[in-house]
Amino acid sequence: MATETTAAEGSSLVFHPMDQFIxxxxxxxxxxGMFTITNVTLWLFFAVLTVAALLVLPTSKRAIVPSRMQSVAELAYGFIYKMLEDICGKEGVKYFPYVMTLFMFIVCANFLGMIPASFTTTSHFAVTIPLALAVFLTVTVLGFVKNGAAFLGLFWVSSAPLALRPVLAVIELISYFVRPVSHSIRLAGNVMAGHAVIKVFAGFAAIAVISPVSVLAITAMYGLEVLVSFIQAYVFTILTCVYLKDALHPSH
Amino acid sequence: MATEPIAEEVAGTCVDSYGSAIGMPQLCFDWFPNQIFWLVITLVVIFLVLSRVALPRIAAILAERQGTITNDLAAAEDLKAKAVEAEEAYNKALADARSEAQRIAAEARAEIQSGLDDAIAKADAEIAAKAAESEKAIADIRAGALESIQVVAKDTAAELVTALGGEADAKAIDSAIDAQMKG
Incomplete structure (x- = not known):
């Protein structure tokens, strides 16, 4: 992309690392417009297909001795199920399809974004903010529905000395409302930064002398980004579980 | 990338006239409704697919596998118990057979012993009878011999008397001989 632009403009190097997010x-x-079919639509659709290809197709035989792909589906199921059960306890298992949806969507979208020339949906705040807000609102509503006013005990640290409690309550309140912000920016920021850095290195590949270094750097960054793709999905999911635990058991 | 300048109203506020991003495309709020709309549809579809099809199916597979493993383990436990039982039965049968054999051997020994005892007693009785018979025969013979001696003595005495020119008095000889014989 950057090389084309360079050729078009004819002179010095010009990087457009953010063009991939247009x-x-x-x-x-x-x-x-709101209902326009865009590249976002296409890659979100691919994410749905990937989720189905991972979890629905391989399990259709319902084999007692699983095939490789069925093992992958079962591992993904067990991974998230155990995470949710470990953090939230038995009551949390009810929300398993919700958490599993988040995890499978983010992990599939992240890895689809690793395909060269693809569009990375999870690099956009427009995608991660609704995800984080959905978690935030669900947790808040669920907390009040399950515990009533006792949910406010989350902000009143009863184990701290009495004089400190109002101060801690303010800090807890701020940290509670910062949650959706950090939750969404962490995911989009990580994914976007990695992709932009790869693009910058790709721009340097136009210079013949530097290009081997550039290719090596892209390879290294790609490896790192593969790691980030999974870790960010994992982090998003585990934080969702932790927030859910607050809603189910608000006491510290 | 578009190299031709594009229309201002199409580009909006996020893309310059060469199709490149102005600032961060992530902060272009013109695109938010579109992205959020398709995201919501995607999430709903994934949620329905997972909660209606994939997750119940995987849960069923895992439960079925767990059930199969439990059943197999129980069956193995059963078979093991049966094997132990069979071994016990075998050992018991072996012990029974051994004691039966010992009993039979003892019985046979006792039978033989009693037969032997009978035979010995019978033989003893026979021997005793034979001995008694022989004794009687000996006594008879002895008595016969005495009588013979008496007769011979009487005859001899009578002859001697006659030879010496006397008259043999049978009565006197008899009494004399009897007296002599009695000692």
């Missing part, structure tokens, strides 16, 4: 209509050149 939302474009798939058909025609019109403006992006």
């Amino acid at each position: 939302v474009k209509p798939l058909f025609g050149d019109g403006a992006v």
Whole structure:
């Protein structure tokens, strides 16, 4: 991408590391409206297909002795199920499909974003903020529905000395409302930064002398990004479980 | 990338006239409704697919596998218990057979012993009878011999008397001989 631009502009190196995140209509050149079918739509659709290909297709035989892909599906199931059960206890298991949806979507979208020339949906705040807000609102509503006013005990640290409690309550309150912000920016920021860095290295590949270094750097970054793709999905999911635990058991 | 300048109203506020991003495309709020709309649809579809199809199916597979393993373990436990039982039965049968054999041997020994005792007693009785018979025969013979001696003595005495020119008085000889014989 950057090389094309360089050629087009004819002179010095010009990097456009953020161009890969531009939302474009798939058909025609019109403006992006709410219901326009865009590259976002396409790659979200691929995410749905990937989830189905991972969890639905391989399990269709319901084999007692699983095939490789069925093992993958079972491992993913067991991984998230155990995480949720360990953190939230038996009451948390009810919300397993919800947590599993988040995890499978994020992990599939992250890895689809690793395909060269693909569009990374999870690099956009427009995607991660609704995800984080959904978790935040669910946890808050669930906390009040399950515990009533006792949910406010989350902010009143009863194990601390009485004089400190109002101060701690303010800090707890701020940290509670910062949760959706950090939750969403962590995911989008990590994914976006990695992809942008790879693009910057790709821009340097236009210079013949530097290009071997550039290719090596891209390879290294790609490896790191594969790691980040999984870890960020894991972190998002485990934080969702932790927040859910607060809603189910608000006492410290 | 588009190298031709594009229309201002199509580009909006996020893309310059060469199609490149202005600042961070992530902060372009023009695109938010579109992204959020498709995201919600995606999440709903994934949630429905997972909660209706994939997760119940995987849960069923895992439960079935757990059940199979439990059943197999129970069956193995059963078979093991049966094997132990069979071994016990075998050992018991062996012990029974051994004691039966000992009993039979003892019985046979006792039978033989009693037969032997009978035979010995019978033989003893026979021997005693034979001895008594022989004694009687000896006594008879002895008595016969005495009588013979008496007769011979009487005859001899009578002859001697006659030879010496006397008259043999049978009565006197008899009494004399009897007196002599009695000692």
